[in-house]
Amino acid sequence: MSEHAERTRPRTRRLPREVRERQILDAAVHVFATRGFHPASMDEISESAGVSKPMLYSYLGAKDELFLACLRREGARLTEEIHSAVDTELDAAEQLWRGLRTLFEYVRDDPDGWTLLRRQTNAQGDPFLAELAQWRQNIVRLIAEMLSRATEGGATPRTTDQLEPFSAALVGASESLANWWFEHPDHTADGMARRLMNMVWMGFGDLVQGNYWEPGTGA
Amino acid sequence: MSEHAERTRPRTRRLPREVRERQILDAAVHVFATRGFHPASMDEISESAGVSKPMLYSYLGAKDELFLACLRREGARLTEEIHSAVDTELDAAEQLWRGLRTLFEYVRDDPDGWTLLRRQTNAQGDPFLAELAQWRQNIVRLIAEMLSRATEGGATPRTTDQLEPFSAALVGASESLANWWFEHPDHTADGMARRLMNMVWMGFGDLVQGNYWEPGTGA
Amino acid sequence: MSEHAERTRPRTRRLPREVRERQILDAAVHVFATRGFHPASMDEISESAGVSKPMLYSYLGAKDELFLACLRREGARLTEEIHSAVDTELDAAEQLWRGLRTLFEYVRDDPDGWTLLRRQTNAQGDPFLAELAQWRQNIVRLIAEMLSRATEGGATPRTTDQLEPFSAALVGASESLANWWFEHPDHTADGMARRLMNMVWMGFGDLVQGNYWEPGTGA
Amino acid sequence: MSEHAERTRPRTRRLPREVRERQILDAAVHVFATRGFHPASMDEISESAGVSKPMLYSYLGAKDELFLACLRREGARLTEEIHSAVDTELDAAEQLWRGLRTLFEYVRDDPDGWTLLRRQTNAQGDPFLAELAQWRQNIVRLIAEMLSRATEGGATPRTTDQLEPFSAALVGASESLANWWFEHPDHTADGMARRLMNMVWMGFGDLVQGNYWEPGTGA
DNA sequence: TATGAATGAGGCTTCATTCAT
DNA sequence: CATGAATGAAGCCTCATTCAT
Helix, strand or coil: CCHHHHHCCCCCCCCCHHHHHHHHHHHHHHHHHHHHCCCHHHHHHHHCCCCCCCHHHHCCCCCCHHHHHHHHHHHHHHHHHHHHHHCCCCCHHHHHHHHHHHHHHHHHHHHHHHHHHCCCCCCCHHHHHHHHHHHHHHHHHHHHHHHHHHHHCCHHHHHHHHHHHHHHHHHHHHHHHHHHHHCCCCCCCCHHHHHHHHHHHHHHHHHHHHCCCCCCCCC | CCCHHCCCCCCCCCCCCCHHHHHHHHHHHHHHHCCCCCCCHHHHHHHHHCCCHHHHHHHHCCHHHHHHHCCCCCCHHHHHHHHHCCCCCCCCCHHHHHHHHHHHHHHHHHHHHHHHHCCCCCCCCCEEEEHHHHHHHHHHHHHHHHHHHHHHCCCHHHHHHHHHHHHHHHHHHHHHHHHHHHHHHCHHHHHHHHHHHHHHHHHHHHHHHHCCCCCCCCC | HHHHHHCCCCCCCCCCHHHHHHHHHHHHHHHHHHCCCCCCCCCCCCCHHCCCCCCCHHHCCCHHHHHHHHHHHHHHHHHHHHHHCCCCCCCCCHHHHHHHHHHHHHHHHCHHHHHHHHHHHCCCCHHHHHHHHHHHHHHHHHHHHHHHCCCCCCCCHHHHHHHHHHHHHHHHHHHHHHHHHHHHCCCHHHHHHHHHHHHHHHHHHHHHHHCCCCCCCCC | CHHHHHHHHHCCCCHHHHHHHHHHHHHHHHHHHHHCCCCCCHHHHHCCCCCCHHHHHHHCCHHHHHHHHHHHHHHHHHHHHHHHHCCCCCCCCHHHCCCCCCHHHHHHHHCCHHHHHCCCCCCCHHHHHHHHHHHHHHHHHHHHHHHHHHHHHHHHHHHHHHHHHHHHHHHHHHHHHHHHHHCCCCHHHHHHHHHHHHHHHHHHHHHHHCCCCCCCCCC
């Protein structure tokens, strides 16, 4: 009887397009993050979103496009949060510190999004992943520029040379450390950011001698 | 013409098992590295190895097992090279330097293997990838121990606390920098290792002030 | 011409699930009965059902499950028909007579189902066939109980001892005689049941002396 | 070392063809009986026979032919044993009794052979199984003739009519009872044969009244 | 004689995607 | 707007069988 009753009106109400899209994206981000792009199935996504598959396609297109939409949303969210956290007037160490702290806050608040951004690596044959690579490179370049601005004057040419690979390494270290955090969740975002700041700013040579970086210390 | 091109390599016949296994593994490492686990097809691997599919299965088992065999071979190769390069008698900086140099040499000499090790991330539902995660964690731990040994005496408790996350970050930085290298191949392995050494040992704070790490300098 | 012949039945479209499931089961029972489990191919079943293969899987699961579904449907049908034909108030001979007659009517009306139930033997490595063995054993036990009830009082202990193996033999005789019937179809179900009744009730010793069993005669 | 030593001379000696064929047939009968025709693999058979696959094919041909060879050997063995046990001079009951006893002795002594003969049912699409069906029918006919001879004089026409289906049912009952025996092995061949004899000769009607058949009693 | 090496062919299964209602 | 019904295409895997030594 109750089964019958449920069938008397459509399972889901007519919702405004915007709401539906967010529902779907939320579900898709979760499934893609949990399974990875290829093993994720459109069936699971549609079910998890509480939407029929035709709606999925009609709202967000094919699997590639849906995945891209997820990447774009999460990438933009992270980028914006970092942007609004750093202030180009500050010195390099402070900017870095704020950026890292924001990053780890994002990781904490939206672990699926982070997994999504972090998991996929560029792969020949998955051309649509090029956009993700592009996005990463942008971040790397932003950091490089930030450091460049912040070190104008003092920086020797040799330092400048190192800026981009340094930024790349920094991004890699952040990603890896965030993963480590997943397995050791008894740390705060602040603590994680501070850890990373120490590493990249002070270097192991200093740490070994007991010299630590502290927020507010400056360059 | 293109039809003829497909017959590029004539099917060599009746080779001893050992040789065939190596052929297959070589091809599989290449295809898995190029495409990733899921998109790689057994068809492509068998074709690329110049061997029929039943041989794949007869010699190296199902797709999972073949993939694991690739991971094991490449992982063991890298591990061994690094092991034989570092000498636990040396101080930390020197050990790190040698390890990093060997790593980048491996990346240069066996880029497919590197991509393989680097590309796959652990995903729920791909339990066989757990072995890769395990292997990575072992490396992290090895580095942490190395640093721990090398800093005995001087290290404060706080430093010790940081050793494992630091190692994780270091591995991430190496991976990311190696990727950057793929896109800027006009650098030597030695140069890349030196770059990374500067970052992790000196830290950006020192670099900014013109203090660089040099091989042979010691801790 | 033959190309056109293949399109014999136009793909009916958009049928309710219930109808499709029956269509599929009908086809599957036929193919499984004709070929046996292993040689039957999902391709042939899907084609014979006028449905694409994914529908088979979506509606009735993998080959094992589809086969089990066939067994269950046919087994239940036969069991029910016999159940509603016999009446535990009657004496043993009458019950047996009605059961046998119903059995042969089922064989006549649903030869594929009968072949299905009769053909498969339990094999190590086909664990899903255990259910069929179980079902057979249930029938044997039912018959044994029926005879037991019907002979209470008169039966000596020795008779009771024989009830289960006797029932097993009876089932085997029925199966074999039904097969014989397939090759000599110019007999009625009633005639076949009477034949078997004579054998099992009177025994050859009586038959040789011209003593036959007749319906309505009683024990 | 021992592994190496084993390789210094061929794993198997040159054996006369006859011996090899018996080896192979023994293994094949076992595997076919255990798994059934389709699931049995030539790999398992060759391994179980201690012979390489090319030898298998060279000695006994393809899978169908090998299977047929198994059926023929086992079928002939059983037929011969029964033939030499019965004596057409004896009366019907005694012949039947001896035949049944021999049958159950064969089942006891060569259960794989029995399973082989009993398991496969004629299947459209497995044309090579027709020979098995033929063989069964021969047995049925033999029994019918035996009964016919043994009842000449006393038998009414109606009895004659029943002889072939009766024989078919008898064979089915034997098969089924032999299967039951597999699951209740704590009985002797003699006991089983006596059981069956009671059923087919006396019939349930007599049994219910305490009339049993005893060896040596005659018709 | 004897066998390790090798494969064509075919079966099971699933997935992204679309149609008809 | 919304969906249950439907499928082409492709992937993994195994088997009977033969070749070259």
